[in-house]
């Protein structure tokens with residue numbers, strides 16, 4: 509079974525997250541908003557009374573080195589609500605800037621706020637994207653009916669994470685989860701997360717995969 513994971517928003521807690529992932533050779537995809545990672549680290553939002561800060565742009569290459577990146581738009585708007593010009597800029601400029609920073613192809617996008625419609629999907633298609641992550645939990649996620657509604661199995665804190673994982677393993681399907689590193693708000697959650705990554709990495713019947721590799725494989 510192939511396992512994929514996707515983390516959003518380019519935030520400072522990803523420093524700790526990527527340390528853990530590297531320790532267990534776990535692949536992961538990070539969805540980034542290059543319009544929001546500034547010269548210095550910057551305040552993002554409050555999550556459960558903790559401040560969430562965004563990484564500085566200069567930190568991105570090292571922190572995400574060896575991982576996959578995809579676009580999360582330039583500035584994280586609801587893409588369904590922006591003008592045609594802004595929509596075009598959000599999807600094209602974000603891709604171009606990320607490709608410039610990381611020197612590798614950016615083929616996918618995660619919809620900010622999971623907001624998308626036919627107009628947004630058409631903009632991605634015409635910009636040359638191959639896939640976009642939708643927001644529904646879905647048992648059989650790959651290949652998706654529509655690559656611009658590529659649904660994930662579940663959130664990493666889902667109560668039924670392991671039943672879904674085991675079910676996908678029995679079917680030799682793709683299992684995928686997503687989240688934000690800032691959702692780990694205490695030491696116990698970080699320790700649980702590390703145990704989870706170690707367990708997946710040491711499972712002989714699973715292998716970590718990048719999303720681009722799924723969508724560029726001969727079987728897709």
Ligand SMILES: [Zn+2]
Pocket residue numbers: 516517580584620621
């Ligand atoms: Zn986001």
